[in-house]
Amino acid sequence: MGRRSKQKQPPPAPLFPDASRSAPRKSPKVVKAKTSGAEELTALTAPSKSNGKRKAVDLDPEVDERARGKVAKVKSGLGVQRGAAKTSKGKGKFTGKEQIERSIAFDSEDEAGDGFDGLSSGDEEEALADEFEGLDGEEHDGKDEAEVEGASSSGSGVEYSDEDASDDQAALGLEMSGDEEGDDPLVGAQDEEDESDDADEEEGDGEAAPLQLPELPPKGTKLSERQRKKYIAEAERLELLLKSQGHTLDSDDQDGEEGSEGDEDSEVGDENLELSEVTEDEDESDGSFAEEDDEGDFILPTLEERDAESAKGVDLQVVQLRMQEVVNILSDFKNLARDGRSRSEYTEQLVLDICAYYGYNAFLAERLLQLFPAAEALEFFEANERPRPVTIRTNTLRTRRRDLAQALINRGVTLEPLGKWSKVGLQVFESSVPIGATAEYLAGHYMLQAASSFLPCIALAPQPGERVLDMASAPGGKVTYLSALMQNTGVVFANDSNKARTKSLSANIHRMGCKNVVVCNYDGRAFPKVIGGFDRVMLDSPCSGTGVISKDASVKTNKSERDLQLLTHLQKQLILCAIDSVNTRSATGGYVVYSTCSVLVDEDEAVVDYALKKRPNVKLVPTGVEFGREGFKAFRDKRFDPKMNLAKRVYPHTHNVDGFFLAKLKVSPRQPSQKSGEVRMMEDEVSASADANGDVSMSIDANDAGATGDQSLFEENEEDSEMIAKSQRRAEKKRGFKPSIGKTRVPHGVSA
Numbered sequence: 183m184g185r186r187s188k189q190k191q192p193p194p195a196p197l198f199p200d201a202s203r204s205a206p207r208k209s210p211k212v213v214k215a216k217t218s219g220a221e222e223l224t225a226l227t228a229p230s231k232s233n234g235k236r237k238a239v240d241l242d243p244e245v246d247e248r249a250r251g252k253v254a255k256v257k258s259g260l261g262v263q264r265g266a267a268k269t270s271k272g273k274g275k276f277t278g279k280e281q282i283e284r285s286i287a288f289d290s291e292d293e294a295g296d297g298f299d300g301l302s303s304g305d306e307e308e309a310l311a312d313e314f315e316g317l318d319g320e321e322h323d324g325k326d327e328a329e330v331e332g333a334s335s336s337g338s339g340v341e342y343s344d345e346d347a348s349d350d351q352a353a354l355g356l357e358m359s360g361d362e363e364g365d366d367p368l369v370g371a372q373d374e375e376d377e378s379d380d381a382d383e384e385e386g387d388g389e390a391a392p393l394q395l396p397e398l399p400p401k402g403t404k405l406s407e408r409q410r411k412k413y414i415a416e417a418e419r420l421e422l423l424l425k426s427q428g429h430t431l432d433s434d435d436q437d438g439e440e441g442s443e444g445d446e447d448s449e450v451g452d453e454n455l456e457l458s459e460v461t462e463d464e465d466e467s468d469g470s471f472a473e474e475d476d477e478g479d480f481i482l483p484t485l486e487e488r489d490a491e492s493a494k495g496v497d498l499q500v501v502q503l504r505m506q507e508v509v510n511i512l513s514d515f516k517n518l519a520r521d522g523r524s525r526s527e528y529t530e531q532l533v534l535d536i537c538a539y540y541g542y543n544a545f546l547a548e549r550l551l552q553l554f555p556a557a558e559a560l561e562f563f564e565a566n567e568r569p570r571p572v573t574i575r576t577n578t579l580r581t582r583r584r585d586l587a588q589a590l591i592n593r594g595v596t597l598e599p600l601g602k603w604s605k606v607g608l609q610v611f612e613s614s615v616p617i618g619a620t621a622e623y624l625a626g627h628y629m630l631q632a633a634s635s636f637l638p639c640i641a642l643a644p645q646p647g648e649r650v651l652d653m654a655s656a657p658g659g660k661v662t663y664l665s666a667l668m669q670n671t672g673v674v675f676a677n678d679s680n681k682a683r684t685k686s687l688s689a690n691i692h693r694m695g696c697k698n699v700v701v702c703n704y705d706g707r708a709f710p711k712v713i714g715g716f717d718r719v720m721l722d723s724p725c726s727g728t729g730v731i732s733k734d735a736s737v738k739t740n741k742s743e744r745d746l747q748l749l750t751h752l753q754k755q756l757i758l759c760a761i762d763s764v765n766t767r768s769a770t771g772g773y774v775v776y777s778t779c780s781v782l783v784d785e786d787e788a789v790v791d792y793a794l795k796k797r798p799n800v801k802l803v804p805t806g807v808e809f810g811r812e813g814f815k816a817f818r819d820k821r822f823d824p825k826m827n828l829a830k831r832v833y834p835h836t837h838n839v840d841g842f843f844l845a846k847l848k849v850s851p852r853q854p855s856q857k858s859g860e861v862r863m864m865e866d867e868v869s870a871s872a873d874a875n876g877d878v879s880m881s882i883d884a885n886d887a888g889a890t891g892d893q894s895l896f897e898e899n900e901e902d903s904e905m906i907a908k909s910q911r912r913a914e915k916k917r918g919f920k921p922s923i924g925k926t927r928v929p930h931g932v933s934a
């Protein structure tokens with residue numbers, strides 16, 4: 183793990199609007215969060231400058247101190263980026279009156295919910311005690327926010343779990359209209375901030391502003407060829423911008439307004455840059471490995487230099503500088519790269535530096551880097567160094583958001599609604615009480631739950647009275663939300679293969695007053711054999727957790743390529759089982775939501791695409807979540823389903839939420855012609871997975887599967903049976919079992 187990752191964990195920044203960008207930034211040094219389009223209206227947002235007195239709640243007092251040190255350090259360096267991470271600098275609290283007014287103002291439209299049921303009834307007390315036991319020291323292999331728990335009586339912990347909301351999707355206010363942004367105190371606040379920034383830039387109220395080069399060095403400063411090109415490129419960009427807005431250029435600023443490139447080069451250079459004689463100065467190599475040649479151009483370290491650097495010990499400031507140089511070059515490779523150097527050489531150096539600076543293993547650093555333009559990737563890595571804001575979900579089975587907000591405000595909590603997109607979410611900025619141990623928490627009035635974790639439940643949109651399966655549900659953040667959305671009607675099967683984790687799952691279900699939930703402990707791949715025919719299925723899949731690195735830094739180093747392969751294999755099996763557990767003739771549903779708290783394409787689009795190919799009766803449909811980025815339709819050499827854009831991705835650096843992926847699938851009845859190839863696939867999948875994962879003894883008898891009417895994906899013909907039997911034997915043999923003939927071994931966790 184790199185030094186940086188060991189160093190500090192700064193305080194959570196407020197939720198921030200998406201800094202969506204259509205193109206990579208020219209430079210990572212100046213990054214300003216901009217919002218655009220629908221995302222601007224709906225993204226999670228930060229407090230305005232005007233009320234920037236809040237500080238996102240941090241339950242660890244040490245964190246604050248460390249954070250200040252870090253901010254100072256970053257400021258003193260070149261500041262890799264700060265756009266998406268801008269935090270309110272001021273501190274302080276609202277007065278009680280202000281807080282109350284705010285809480286009342288934001289929530290008058292809140293969904294009906296079931297009202298306040300009072301504190302937990304006597305028979306829930308035991309469950310509450312169990313729950314706390316379960317929450318302490320909870321393992322979180324899935325790395326979902328719902329799993330990162332720490333609620334304790336000391337109050338220093340925050341449990342991240344899932345969310346609920348009541349009512350249907352419409353009641354959740356998912357349809358955002360363009361004029362809504364002003365209504366939301368958070369959205370509006372951020373927009374104001376951005377607008378004022380824009381206004382600064384465009385000052386002059388329509389009058390032609392003189393062409394100004396940004397941040398020019400003092401006259402006489404020596405500029406390298408690369409720097410000169412950069413300034414010229416920037417000047418050209420500004421010129422084009424001004425012209426496109428109908429401005430004419432001042433002749434003082436530039437002779438020959440439409441001059442050739444060459445002209446501009448020299449004119450801008452003469453006028454503003456005053457290239458001076460090269461002088462001997464501190465640019466000279468000091469052995470710091472962020473070297474420049476005698477023209478000041480950055481040069482990549484040689485192998486020997488890298489070795490020497492490793493031997494000497496990494497200087498983080500040097501590494502940071504070098505990352506910025508490389509990112510800069512990669513963002514305008516044609517103009518800025520040195521002759522003879524390839525893009526991959528720069529990328530390779532960047533990967534090494536990311537590993538050294540942030541503490542990732544090379545495999546993961548490279549995979550994550552591939553997701554974004556280089557400058558944006560650094561923003562992502564930076565965002566992973568900061569905690570996400572604390573958010574809670576109102577349990578509408580027990581209370582209303584406005585009442586909850588009021589109660590918490592009375593306890594000294596500073597909070598605000600999460601945003602228009604959720605009627606049950608609250609963002610906690612400051613709290614003088616442990617937010618995971620208030621009376622309201624104990625009484626199940628809310629769940630500590632990361633904002634991203636709301637999304638799959640909103641997407642699944644279960645209806646009252648339906649049969650729903652949550653295939654991997656512990657510790658229950660999402661399943662308790664589903665239960666509330668269904669207003670405690672119908673039935674929700676809350677499954678998890680990890681028996682230990684079902685303890686906290688049950689405890690949360692009791693605490694939240696969910697009476698329509700059945701807890702079960704099967705390997706998800708045992709569905710639909712165990713039970714099928716669901717109106718909707720949620721698969722919040724076990725994953726690598728690359729979206730929640732800020733909560734679990736061990737993810738940076740604990741996943742190898744092989745681990746990822748095994749994981750994606752499991753995910754592919756699970757998604758097929760989820761699909762096959764759906765009642766394709768459901769009158770009200772027929773949906774699967776697949777989600778992960780990983781941002782890796784292999785665990786996200788690739789898994790969904792695989793399922794779509796294997797199940798021709800399934801198609802992608804809109805998630806109903808209006809913000810976030812679209813899923814990748816293509817990624818590197820891979821081409822995915824043309825509708826993959828309907829899937830959603832959110833990132834820490836764009837929305838200040840955990841990285842998350844979700845896709846919604848509609849499962850239709852299969853045509854007879856679609857049945858054949860599936861049997862073989864399914865059988866192979868199940869056997870192979872048992873090999874790959876080792877922890878599950880899984881072998882499904884084709885004759886038993888498909889016990890749920892049209893879920894009969896295991897229907898087979900003679901040829902299939904033969905193949906299945908063979909494969910079963912092969913798998914068992916590999917696992918050291920004596921191959922059984924025609925016998926089904928019961929999966930782990932499945933009661934025979």
Ligand SMILES: C[S@@+](CC[C@H](N)C(=O)[O-])C[C@H]1O[C@@H](n2cnc3c(N)ncnc32)[C@H](O)[C@@H]1O
Nearest residue numbers: 324326328654656657658659660679680706722
């Ligand atoms: C991302 S977490 C689920 C979080 C949960 N949905 C929530 O909101 O609280 C993934 C879960 O999958 C479970 N899991 C792992 N492998 C599984 C399998 N083969 N079948 C079912 N559950 C599995 C893990 O025990 C873990 O609890």
